[in-house]
Structure formats: structure tokens, C-alpha cells
Amino acid sequence: MTTLAPLPDETLAGRLKWTLHDYRAIVGQEFTHLWRQPVNFAWGLGFPIVMVLLFVYVFGSAMDVTGQGAGVDYVAYAMPGMFAMTMAFGFTNTAWAVADAKEKGFIDRVRSMPMASSAVVVGRNIADTIHAAVDLLVLFLIALVIGWRSDGTFWETLGAFAILLWLRFALIWVGVWLGLLVKSVEQAGNLFAIAFPFGMVSSVFTPPELMPGWLGAIAAWNPVSATATAIRELFGNPSAVGDSWPEQHALTAAIVWPVIITLIFLPLAVRKFQNLGR
Amino acid sequence: MGTTTVEANNLGKRFKDTAALEGFDLTAEAGTVLGLLGPNGAGKTTTVRILTTLLRFDTGSAAVAGFDVARDARQVRRRIGLTGQQTAVDDLLTARQNLVLFGKLFRLNKTRAGERADQLLAQFGLADAADRQAKGFSGGMKRRLDLAASMILAPQVLFLDEPTTGLDPAGRREVWDAVEGLAADGTTVVLTTHYLDEADRLCDRIAVIDHGRNLVDDTPAGLKRRIGADRLEIVAADPSDLPVLEGIIAAVADGDTAVDEGASSVSGPVKEPVAALTAAATSVRDKRLTVADIGLRRPTLDEAFLELIGTTAKEDQQ
Numbered sequence: 001m002t003t004l005a006p007l008p009d010e011t012l013a014g015r016l017k018w019t020l021h022d023y024r025a026i027v028g029q030e031f032t033h034l035w036r037q038p039v040n041f042a043w044g045l046g047f048p049i050v051m052v053l054l055f056v057y058v059f060g061s062a063m064d065v066t067g068q069g070a071g072v073d074y075v076a077y078a079m080p081g082m083f084a085m086t087m088a089f090g091f092t093n094t095a096w097a098v099a100d101a102k103e104k105g106f107i108d109r110v111r112s113m114p115m116a117s118s119a120v121v122v123g124r125n126i127a128d129t130i131h132a133a134v135d136l137l138v139l140f141l142i143a144l145v146i147g148w149r150s151d152g153t154f155w156e157t158l159g160a161f162a163i164l165l166w167l168r169f170a171l172i173w174v175g176v177w178l179g180l181l182v183k184s185v186e187q188a189g190n191l192f193a194i195a196f197p198f199g200m201v202s203s204v205f206t207p208p209e210l211m212p213g214w215l216g217a218i219a220a221w222n223p224v225s226a227t228a229t230a231i232r233e234l235f236g237n238p239s240a241v242g243d244s245w246p247e248q249h250a251l252t253a254a255i256v257w258p259v260i261i262t263l264i265f266l267p268l269a270v271r272k273f274q275n276l277g278r
Numbered sequence: 279m280g281t282t283t284v285e286a287n288n289l290g291k292r293f294k295d296t297a298a299l300e301g302f303d304l305t306a307e308a309g310t311v312l313g314l315l316g317p318n319g320a321g322k323t324t325t326v327r328i329l330t331t332l333l334r335f336d337t338g339s340a341a342v343a344g345f346d347v348a349r350d351a352r353q354v355r356r357r358i359g360l361t362g363q364q365t366a367v368d369d370l371l372t373a374r375q376n377l378v379l380f381g382k383l384f385r386l387n388k389t390r391a392g393e394r395a396d397q398l399l400a401q402f403g404l405a406d407a408a409d410r411q412a413k414g415f416s417g418g419m420k421r422r423l424d425l426a427a428s429m430i431l432a433p434q435v436l437f438l439d440e441p442t443t444g445l446d447p448a449g450r451r452e453v454w455d456a457v458e459g460l461a462a463d464g465t466t467v468v469l470t471t472h473y474l475d476e477a478d479r480l481c482d483r484i485a486v487i488d489h490g491r492n493l494v495d496d497t498p499a500g501l502k503r504r505i506g507a508d509r510l511e512i513v514a515a516d517p518s519d520l521p522v523l524e525g526i527i528a529a530v531a532d533g534d535t536a537v538d539e540g541a542s543s544v545s546g547p548v549k550e551p552v553a554a555l556t557a558a559a560t561s562v563r564d565k566r567l568t569v570a571d572i573g574l575r576r577p578t579l580d581e582a583f584l585e586l587i588g589t590t591a592k593e594d595q596q
Contacts, residue, residue, distance in 0.1 A: 028379075104364050105362040108366065109380075113383055276332075
């Protein structure tokens with residue numbers, strides 16, 4: 001019988017090294033998925049693309065968000081919203097992937113192995129953030145094709161993308177927590193019912209000011225709105241901001257909201273993961 | 279042989295209001311196959327999850343491969359393999375990519391992981407399918423890939439939770455051959471199953487569990503002996519011969535005969551099976567009768583199992 005002893009990882013440095021090695025293996029697995037299933041990747045982008053086309057060409061002509069008449073500058077207003085919405089909806093993909101790994105017994109297998117068990121969660125996070133960056137790049141190119149432009153400097157434009165990814169990164173913890181929470185992959189699919197209002201009741205397509213008062217207040221305080229408004233400012237795109245604090249301080253809110261989300265949902269996700277052994 | 283590689287004493291585990299395990303004991307010697315049998319919800323999977331460090335337990339103690347499951351989980355994880363009820367392979371990866379990924383997660387370097395993957399693909403008869411995506415595999419192939427993944431570090435103890443559920447006969451045979459090969463190489467195998475023929479064929483010992491408690495721990499042969507002797511059975515070619523055949527069986531039987539009119543058969547328990555069979559066959563020939571079948575029927579594990587479970591079911595009602 002051939003015995004293959006695992007390499008020693010008893011020192012702190014050794015443990016750290018192997019933990020990073022485990023993360024890399026899991027991230028590599030995610031990229032093989034992307035490579036193997038470009039169709040899924042395309043479908044994932046299909047939704048925001050269809051929304052862009054719908055809002056810009058179907059509803060857009062009736063939208064007057066800048067007060068200069070219906071349809072004016074709507075592409076410039078809606079495109080940053082679309083970027084923010086795609087980031088907001090991303091957590092459902094994370095939740096689905098985690099629920100799938102749990103249901104298929106993949107998480108149990110990994111937990112029974114002598115590897116860093118955090119690799120499943122952290123590896124997922126790294127892979128999803130990179131995936132989101134690729135999503136953004138593709139959307140960005142499509143936006144350029146339909147006539148959207150960033151008027152900000154190179155660094156402002158880059159900063160806007162960083163803020164988008166910052167939101168996506170924070171929401172991954174929500175996705176991991178929900179993915180571990182739901183009983184099945186099917187239930188994970190239903191999470192879209194939460195994602196949809198979360199993404200839409202915001203300044204993504206319409207200024208909160210145009211909504212009924214109570215709904216407008218919710219929309220104004222929605223983290224997605226903060227991100228959308230902040231990147232509009234950085235891109236130099238038209239924006240329609242009300243008087244509420246997050247609208248007046250969109251950039252600060254867009255940085256702080258993800259911190260708050262992470263502070264709440266990272267511990268929840270970690271605890272849920274540890275409690276799988278209860 | 280003779281070294282205990284799995285030892286659980288007085289295990290207790292509660293889920294909210296239900297006791298999944300109560301004072302459960304289990305031992306397995308190195309290089310043997312231990313079968314864990316019991317109805318659904320008896321506590322089989324709970325036991326496997328506890329022994330593979332996936333689930334904490336409330337009371338008792340458990341050691342696997344010489345390490346305490348609760349205190350030295352990391353040491354235990356280095357020495358075990360687990361194949362759960364679902365096939366936990368990545369459908370989108372090829373067979374080889376799966377094994378290389380798990381090899382890396384078992385912390386082999388890239389070269390070693392690749393070498394080990396090729397070894398296992400050959401060992402489990404998957405070499406030809408190495409570069410195909412797992413999602414196109416048959417149930418048996420997926421199971422074998424799953425088994426191969428849990429064998430990467432050549433574990434001292436391998437846990438299989440219902441390894442052949444949902445497989446066709448050919449797939450089951452493939453898994454059985456793999457398990458027998460592993461046990462012959464010195465791996466201790468702990469498997470749960472609903473299939474008694476599977477336990478009968480593979481296991482050196484069988485522990486029957488019900489309501490989280492030990493019911494019986496015995497060899498397959500011992501378990502069968504518990505429900506009595508072999509039976510001699512004659513199937514009549516012409517049902518009108520049944521009374522005569524019953525007389526023949528009664529002459530050699532050691533207990534009451536039983537007639538099954540529907541199957542046109544008659545049977546009776548026998549103490550000396552071969553002598554009884556010879557005597558009965560001689561009488562059939564002497565009386566110039568034609569019979570459809572004559573033979574010895576050994577009690578199956580199914581019968582042993584149903585009788586055992588039936589006993590506890592009656593106790594529950596009282």
C-alpha cells in the first residue's frame with residue numbers, strides 16, 4: 001500500500017502558505033468552470049444586457065430624469081445604474097454556487113479533508129470578485145457601443161469600477177450566508193425575489209425623488225443607490241440627487257455601506273459555516 | 279490485523295428534540311470491512327458524519343486511526359477518506375481535473391497530484407475517460423471517480439455512506455470490486471447500506487443500528503444463524519404432487535414443514551443440510567416423481583434484518 005503522507009504544515013508560516021495554496025486551488029477550479037461553460041457566463045450577462053436595451057430603447061424615450069425632456073441623456077443616466085445593478089444581483093450567483101456545493105456534498109468532502117476549510121468561502125469570494133470584474137469589463141464595452149461615455153479622468157473612471165467591485169465584494173458575504181442558509185439549490189434560485197427589489201428600488205433607473213415619498217426614502221438609503229450615484233459623479237454622468245444624506249454624500253456612502261454589510265454578514269457567514277458541524 | 283482503527287464508545291448526539299444516537303458503540307479492526315445497517319433514520323449517516331469530523335457529538339468518545347475525533351480532527355482528516363451519499367465530484371471538470379484538484383487540496387504538489395490522478399484513473403478503470411467531463415459519466419463511473427477522490431492519500435480508514443444507492447447492477451459490481459481491492463490492501467472500510475446482499479458480500483462484520491442504539495454486532499454468517507437453520511425446499515412440477523412432497527420433506531425435516539401453494543413449493547428446516555438433501559432427492563427418484571426444483575435455501579440477510587427490526591418494532595409498541 002502506497003502511503004502518501006501530506007506535507008507538514010505545523011508551523012504558522014507553513015499553515016499560512018498551505019492556506020493560500022488551498023485558496024488558489026479553489027479559485028483555479030472556478031476558472032476552469034468559466035472556461036468550460038462560457039455559455040453560462042454569457043447567460044449571466046444576458047440579463048443586464050436585456051435590461052439595458054429595454055430601459056434605454058423601450059422605456060428610456062419616456063424618461064425625463066434630468067429635467068431636460070424625455071429621453072435626454074437617459075443612456076448616460078442609466079448605464080452607471082446598470083453597472084451597479086449587475087453588482088447588486090451578483091450575490092444570487094454566489095448563493096446559488098454555495099447552495100449547489102452544499103447540496104452536492106462538495107462542502108462536506110472538503111470539510112473532511114486536511115485542508116483549510118475557509119478555502120471554500122474565501123476562494124469563492126476571490127473567484128466571484130474576479131468574475132464580477134470580467135462582467136463589468138464586458139458591460140463597459142457594450143455601454144461604449146451604445147453610446148455611453150465616461151467624462152471622468154482615467155483615475156476617476158478606474159475609481160468608479162473599484163467602487164462597483166467594492167459593493168460586489170461585500171455582497172458576496174451575503175451570498176455565502178444565504179447559500180449556506182437555504183435548504184436546497186431550488187430555494188437559492190428563489191433568492192431573486194429578494195435581489196430584484198434590492199436592485200431596483202434604488203436610483204438605478206429612476207431618481208428616488210420621482211418615487212412616492214416612503215419608497216423614495218428607502219431607495220435613497222439603498223446601498224445600491226449610493227454606489228450608482230457615486231459612480232455617476234466619478235464618470236461625470238448626469239445625476240439627479242435629492243436632499244437625503246446618502247445622496248448628498250454618495251461617495252462616502254458607497255465606501256461605508258459595503259463596510260457595514262461586510263461587518264454584519266462576514267461573521268454571519270463564518271458562523272453559519274462553523275455551525276455546519278452542529 | 280488486530281489493530282483497532284475505528285473505536286466509538288457510548289456516542290450520544292441530539293438534534294433538537296430527537297436523539298439521533300444514544301450510547302452507540304462501534305469498533306472496526308484494521309483491514310476489515312464493517313457494515314452499518316439499519317432502516318432510514320436509524321443513525322447511520324450521523325455516525326459516519328461524527329467519525330469523519332463533520333459533526334460534533336454530545337457524549338461519549340470516538341477515535342479513528344488512533345486519533346481522537348473531537349480533539350485531533352486535523353490528524354484524523356489526514357488519515358481518512360469519505361464518500362458521502364451524493365457523488366461529490368465537480369461535474370464540470372474532467373475526471374483527471376477532479377482528481378488533480380482534490381490532490382492539490384490534499385496538499386500534494388502539482389506533479390504528485392498529477393501522478394496520483396493517473397494512478398487512480400488506471401486503478402478505477404477510468405483511464406479512457408480521463409479527459410471527459412464528469413457530467414457525462416454513468417452513475418457507476420461517477421461513483422468510482424468519487425471513490426478515487428477519497429483514496430488520494432491512500433487512507434487508513436475509508437467511510438462510504440450508501441456507496442451503491444441508485445446504481446445499476448453493473449455499477450454496483452464495479453464499486454464492490456473497488457472496495458474489496460482496497461480492503462485487501464489494508465484499508466479499513468466502514469460502509470452504510472440498505473442492501474443486504476451488499477453487506478453479505480463485502481462485510482467482515484455487520485453492526486445493526488436502530489433508533490440510534492446498537493442492536494446486533496456480528497459476522498454476516500452469525501447474523502443469519504440467529505434466525506435459524508437452512509431450509510430444504512422442493513418446487514413441484516405438478517401441484518397435485520404437493521402432499522407427497524410434503525411427506526418427503528417431513529421425513530428429513532427438523533421442525534414444521536411449510537407449504538406455499540402459490541409457488542407450488544414445500545419447505546422445512548434441516549439440521550444436516552447435505553444428508554437431508556441427498557435423502558430427499560433419493561425419495562423423489564424412488565417415487566418416480568418429476569419436480570421443478572429441489573435445493574437448500576439459506577436464510578438471507580433480509581430475513582435476519584427484518585426479524586431484528588421487527589423485534590424492536592414490537593418492543594416500541596409495548
